Amino acid sequence: MKHVKPPRIDLIRRPTPLHRLNRLSGELNVDLWIKRDDLTGFAMGGNKGRKLEFLMADIVAGNVDVVVTCGAAQSNFVRQLGAACAVLGVRCAAAIMAMPFDVENPCVVRTLGMKGNLVLDKILGIDLRTFPDGTWDQLYDHAEKLAMEFADQGLNVYRVPVGGSSPLGAYGFYEAAKEIDQAFDCIVFASSSGSTHVGLAYGFAGTSTRILGIACDPEPEIANDFAALAQSVRVYIPDGPDLKAADFDLDFGYVGPGYGIASEAGDAAIERLARSEGIFLDPIYTGKAFAGLLDLVQSGRLGGRILFWHTGGTPALFV
Numbered sequence: 001m002k003h004v005k006p007p008r009i010d011l012i013r014r015p016t017p018l019h020r021l022n023r024l025s026g027e028l029n030v031d032l033w034i035k036r037d038d039l040t041g042f043a044m045g046g047n048k049g050r051k052l053e054f055l056m057a058d059i060v061a062g063n064v065d066v067v068v069t070c071g072a073a074q075s076n077f078v079r080q081l082g083a084a085c086a087v088l089g090v091r092c093a094a095a096i097m098a099m100p101f102d103v104e105n106p107c108v109v110r111t112l113g114m115k116g117n118l119v120l121d122k123i124l125g126i127d128l129r130t131f132p133d134g135t136w137d138q139l140y141d142h143a144e145k146l147a148m149e150f151a152d153q154g155l156n157v158y159r160v161p162v163g164g165s166s167p168l169g170a171y172g173f174y175e176a177a178k179e180i181d182q183a184f185d186c187i188v189f190a191s192s193s194g195s196t197h198v199g200l201a202y203g204f205a206g207t208s209t210r211i212l213g214i215a216c217d218p219e220p221e222i223a224n225d226f227a228a229l230a231q232s233v234r235v236y237i238p239d240g241p242d243l244k245a246a247d248f249d250l251d252f253g254y255v256g257p258g259y260g261i262a263s264e265a266g267d268a269a270i271e272r273l274a275r276s277e278g279i280f281l282d283p284i285y286t287g288k289a290f291a292g293l294l295d296l297v298q299s300g301r302l303g304g305r306i307l308f309w310h311t312g313g314t315p316a317l318f319v
């Protein structure tokens with residue numbers, strides 16, 4: 001079957017840089033490279049710009065009045081979506097919670113000061129609606145009510161799922177895989193809402209490259225969500241493999257205290273990369289993913305030519 005390529009709007013500087021980490025490669029005795037999606041040149045960088053190139057094309061084509069999404073208060077996706085909507089003249093609203101997850105978790109530290117991504121969201125003019133902490137399902141409910149509020153006003157509303165993990169979002173990462181013009185044994189990255197993982201899994205299907213997501217969410221059920229997303233992307237990649245939950249290589253060993261909460265190992269990994277290579281990671285996603293990479297290499301479970309895909313998130317360092 002033919003590949004039905006969806007329309008795209010240029011937002012980021014592609015290809016993002018790809019380079020070797022010489023000092024760390026020497027220290028770890030591996031051939032370690034990095035893909036710099038922290039340097040997309042759009043809205044302070046991050047993996048979401050890739051998803052948004054396809055999502056925004058759909059939004060603009062649909063004559064949308066307002067885009068509605070949701071996320072944690074420090075969502076990197078809300079920031080990048082807000083920037084894309086601003087530059088393309090579409091209104092953007094987001095339902096947010098300081099930390100949307102199990103409220104029973106005793107480690108929860110609620111932070112909703114005007115810091116990090118929230119500073120940038122304000123500059124971008126995003127219509128933020130803040131709700132008390134609750135579960136992800138409660139947050140999705142708030143977003144749906146917000147969307148209905150706009151629809152009742154006669155506005156044309158476009159709903160974007162958390163993290164931009166729609167079929168078009170995942171397709172953005174299928175396209176991203178084409179920027180890798182050399183062979184790696186393994187690609188390691190932070191995995192959460194799934195479109196990065198699903199897109200890369202399709203992009204490298206049939207090759208010997210292992211696609212390893214370090215989970216930033218503690219729930220093992222996310223693999224089922226990834227599989228459902230993978231099925232829906234087949235509209236655009238009909239000749240791709242039929243990916244099931246078990247096909248997603250997810251390591252849950254580095255989530256730390258929970259989603260949205262920094263971990264000791266993640267913080268140590270942030271320091272190690274910054275002090276050895278002058279590159280900053282973030283405490284919620286990439287720091288944990290890099291902690292996983294370091295641990296897997298140091299314990300002999302990962303070796304050879306490794307690519308760390310830096311998915312951005314650095315504004316969360318300033319929270």
Ligand SMILES: Cc1ncc(COP(=O)(O)O)c(C=O)c1O
Nearest residue numbers: 076192193194196285311312313
């Ligand atoms: C910096 C960063 N890295 C990784 C991810 C995970 O990407 P995905 O949601 O596509 O799994 C996110 C998503 O929120 C992110 O903000």
